[in-house]
Amino acid sequence: MLKTSISTTGKKTLLFSCALVTGYLAHAQQMTAALNNVIKNTPQGHTMQVPGLLSEQIPALPYQKIVLPGPQFLISDDPEYIRVPEGVALREPVQPGSVRLYLYNVNGVQEPEKMDRKIAAVIKNTGNQPMHIRMLKYSSQQPTTNYFFAGKQGLADFFQSQPETVAREVKPGASICLDPKQDKAVVKYDELVHGFYEFVIDQPGEVSIVQTDLKTPATVAASRVKNALATKQYAGAGRGTYGISNYRIIVKDTLDTKNGLTQVLVADGEKDPWVIGKEATTGELKSLDGNYGILYNIELSWKSSDGKALALMTWNPRGDNGQWCGGMANTMVVSSGKFKEGVIQLPSNQLVTTKAPEAILIQVFTPPAGGGVQKVHFTYSPPGASCLPTPLVLVPVDLK
Template identity: 25%
Template sequence: MKRTPVILSLILMLLLATCLPGPAMAAADTPFNLHTVVLTTNEKSALVDNQPVTLPAAPRVEQGVTLVPLRFLAQTVGMDVYWNQEAKTVTLSVYDQEIDLTLNSTAAMVNHQPYQLDQAPRIIDGVMMVPLRFIVSAFGAGVDYQPQTHEITLTIVPPAPPPPNQPPVARFSVNKTTVAQGETVIYTDQSYDPDGDKLIAEQWTGKKRAFFKPGQYTVSLQVEDSRGNWSQQAQVTITVTNTVLMDEVTYNLQNPIPGEPLDISRLKASQLPELSPQRQDGTRTLLMSNSPEKITTDGILYMDTVAGPVRLFYHHTNDSTVDRQVYVVAANPNSYPVNITMERQATAGPGDPMSMGRAGTSRFLQQNSVMPQPPIQLPPGQSINLCQADVPPGQTVHGIFDLNADAPVTYYFITVSAGTTGPLFDLPLLPPDPLHTRGTFQQCDRRLALTVPGGKNSRLILADGKSDPYISGKNAADNTTVTDKGNYGVLYELDLTSGTRVGILANARGGPFAGAMRFNGQTFNVPSTDGVLANPDRGAMVGVLMPNQPARLWFMPPSGSHLPLNLLFIPF
């Protein structure tokens, strides 16, 4: 039989890859190098840059179509190859070029456009063979055939590699660079990515809706794209004049954003007259596990047996040197089944104590309108794990669970080092620390009704132990009386009305505070930034009472923060 040499400039072969049925093949290290390949039909010997190689299968001509082995070509030129075993398809790609072939099918795709092959790719003697002319046509190759020597020279210009990825560009403008105090600054973000990558994050410095002291302020912006590249800073300088359009309190009342921090020093919050709401306590029982707050060894943190609506509340820090776990478990001590309904739940962590208190409270308040889950029937003598929290050393976890059981259930808060096996209920009860609280408290839901007077500023004090009493309960371990100083775990529901328009501000009076509230169906952090209210002259916007329109506010003192909290009512 006559042998036909085939000479290929491997600029063409870059656009080929190979694959036998099996996993994806790795690409060569240096694609797009120019090579010369000499193939001879019906022979496994070949030359690559004048170096002899052995092919997995010999090229052949069938019905006028030249078939070549894909694996040899891919290994030579370095294409990305993916074999889909289920669909029996091969995808060959390099840069922005892509070919999709289907075994035993003449239908193909070139750059997502349909293409018809003269002959289908086939597996011959365990090697996938593909039509050479299809590859040439698909990528617009030049063809030179010499009938005297039976040489076929194929040349194609390879696609240029994409340019190096460029970082995004931060850009913004403001409506005015010189403003009065209390004048709104409008920012227009014009950031973009030269490569078309998605912008996924932005970082502002010095950005404020309005400024309330004269001077020059630099506002900067950086943006991040989906490849993790950050832009250079874009900066604009804003000059604030001595002219006062609005002070900070008035501006926020007129342009309220829930949770926005502001300077309230001019209000003299501690001197405002106190309001006395009507109070109605609910029937839910609180089981609190917060002592010992810092856990160092395995044991039961707290346990008690209660029936009916219950709130399980834990806040613990891993003070050991090993990874730990905190479990919340419900056990049925009865001789009959118990139905337990999970009404809402929220967990946070691991993280720092104050941030986890804020996050857990926020997630809990967001579930005010969530429908309860279907009841779980717990057989006699059985238990169920309600929560497992993993806690690295030095980190804090927090959880709040509202449940309802139609019979007594024993609830456990347990800590063990990670990987511990064995019966948890046999662990010892850990002693409490002298600073924090654990215990069982009745009536942990507190509903307040208040008509806010117009004409003068006033305040409502929450969780101070005087105007708003602390809840008291029992430590089930020794039946001693305990007090929940700060009313942590107490859910406040405030029904508010007023005959005039009144702004509501939050003002922490006991020390650093980072919490959350829900006002008229919207949940937000207090303050809305990642910071805290640490100065009694600082406050945060809550919302606005409109004349004769009832409003509802939910609040739970956040673990890790300091109480009391004042709600300031400012008519305007």
């Protein structure tokens, strides 16, 4: 499931509490030669054991958060488990322009018995002219019970996808499947259908996420189901249309490696609150718990007064919090350093990371020649199926 964290009361609302740090604080852990060698010798994306290094008390870097222009953003994750044989989990109007849809739904049918289903995204042309629809970015995995794989691979495919060059046409009043493969895929009980789509349309439309039997076209089922299912409080991250899809995060101060460990902390629900949207069926405002599907474009300036490099790593601070948080898997885009720039799955050597002292090495930024300030970039999105937050820790390391 899409998860934030789990509190002692069972709600998925336990948030990582971290005060906004306006200066650098000393961290209790001192880098040892052994830890330095572990980080220096770990391949990009791999897990590593760094006992004593990771803590929720690592100073957080203050940053400026800017809302970037972006697409209309829809998410379908409430209800996450579709318990009826045929039903609509999301129904939202969309306007001409770009649209991002995050589909995260599970076949949860148990009555009258467990049964194979299909789950598909359908778009209807509600305008009076032909609609032209073209994918800008696209990610779709086969139905699976491996939710961590879907979340990690889904982001990797999304980041690496290329725009379609040919648009599809939809007549006024007609509907098509956004992803034709979903109309043919068999979804067994407890399997997740995971899709991440960004597309452009030139007519108003209506997006529905529908579950139905294997013989019925998804477009037919979407047209005969008149109302969306009721939402289930605390059962999913959210449902509806959200006005924020992209953030730009600019770390305010220039980081200096001489000051020790720091971290960039986003999607924690406090310092970086959950975005609010509106659900069309009821008209209610809905929080997107976890900010799943939102892209964070992070910029950081740094220098090395002591000649050290800067390692970027991540870990799962919620590894001890119940059955849902025992693993974390993600994918990011990172600028060049010791390793080449590009998309990196986290971890790349196994499915998930578990808990401290295990961490994942994302990149090692090397000091600029001749000193001076260097700017680095990385793109982050809260990983589906993982608990939050997933801190981005910056560790000075000696590469000599």
